Amino acid sequence: MDIYEELGVSKLINAAGTYTVVGGSRMSEITLKAMQEAANSHVSIRELQRRVGARIAELTHNEAAYITCGAAAGLYLAAAACVAAKLGQAAATLTFQETSGCEVVVFKTHRNPYDWSLRQLGVRITEVQCSGDGSAASKADLANAITDHTIAVFYTLSGWLEEGALGLQDTVAVAESRGVPVIVDAAAQVPPVDNLWNFTKAGVTAAIFSGGKDLRGPQASGLMVGKQWLVDILLEEAFPNSGIGRMLKVGREEIAGLFAAVKQYVNMDHVARAQWCGEQIRLLKAAFVGESGVIVERSFPNEAGQPLPRAIVRFADSQRNASEIANDLLNGSPAVYVKLAGKDGIYVNPMTLAEGELAIVIERLRQVLKDS
Ligand SMILES: *Cc1c(COP(=O)(O)O)cnc(C)c1O
Secondary structure, eight states: OOHHHHHTOOOEEEOSOSOGGGTSOOOOHHHHHHHHHHHHSOOOHHHHHHHHHHHHHHHTTOSEEEEESOHHHHHHHHHHHHHHHHHTSOGGGOOHHHHHTOEEEEEGGGOOGGGHHHHHHTOEEEEEOOOSSSOOOOHHHHHHHOOTTEEEEEEEOOTTOOSOSOOHHHHHHHHHHTTOOEEEEOTTOOSSTTHHHHHHHTTOSEEEEESSSTTOOOTTOEEEEEOHHHHHHHHHHBTTSSSTBTTSOOOHHHHHHHHHHHHHHHHSOHHHHHHHHHHHHHHHHHHTTTOTTEEEEEEOSOTTOOSOOEEEEEETTOSSOHHHHHHHHHHSSSEEEOEEOSSSEEEEOGGGOOTTHHHHHHHHHHHHHHHO
8 A cells, every 4th residue: 555545645647747736747766766865864955055056057057056945936036136136135134125125027928826936025026018919029128127126037938928028038138238137937948958058048047947847856846047146145045044035945855856857857868758758649649540539639849838749639529528528537547637628629748657657548538438
């Protein structure tokens, strides 16, 4: 009996992707072993952060790196560091009065629920309007939004954003000319692996990734890569220092685990992995070929904009809609978690499937369709 059986919590087969609500991704044995080793001894967390940061910076061709307890926490800590830099003050002891006098500039289409991380810090958000008619905001629009109180431009990258923001390179150019840092929420922007250095090469101050998505680190971890000056502030601001960053605790197990995961990620065969995903889609297609009313198509890239294929399974003449089918998949045994593709289809995303799990997904899908 495993821990979930003991608790009566049903296990899911994740055919949706690196969604945090179902635990994002799975750590490798090597990563789990690193966490276990880290748990066995006491060390100075400060020393560990410095060492791991330096090693990850090297692995990812960056000036500096820092491990947080998640991407969302990283956004908060990076913004606080930018306030501190602007005011010439120690980040750990910033007051709400100080943060609320500061502004973060954000493109309107980049607003999303994760930007609560900034709002919780107390900074004001200045939106740059995006016309919504397909034409992008201009460099002048961004420049006009920057004032003497601006501590950073916040930039979101994801496949689900609406168009309308200025491109990253132009954004960096405008921000740089005004001496304003650029913080990028790139939580789900690997793969491709080179995004671990692409954004910082483009000149951003900090690019922030989730450790628990495709990096396959610990769920409660996040990676910040970027400028040394920013990471230097974080070393004084974030856990284990008391003050503003103290609540965002990151354990030695997470720090060691994410280090192990990043090491594997930069060394893994990403071409072979993408091919494996493509093969899962071909197998799924083959399983339903000739089946009336079921059409399997390849879809690329995925919802986060990652260059990995997923499948859309459309139910052409089913009596029931796709959301009922998805519910049946989730409520049966073993439970299969999928995302909807409109009213008449579901996505099957191979990126979070383990070897052998596709066969179970196919079997469950057959069963659900037979019953419908
Ligand atoms: C997942 C995600 C986050 C949050 O990442 P955590 O590591 O879970 O904190 C933030 N922003 C975007 C765009 C994301 O996709």
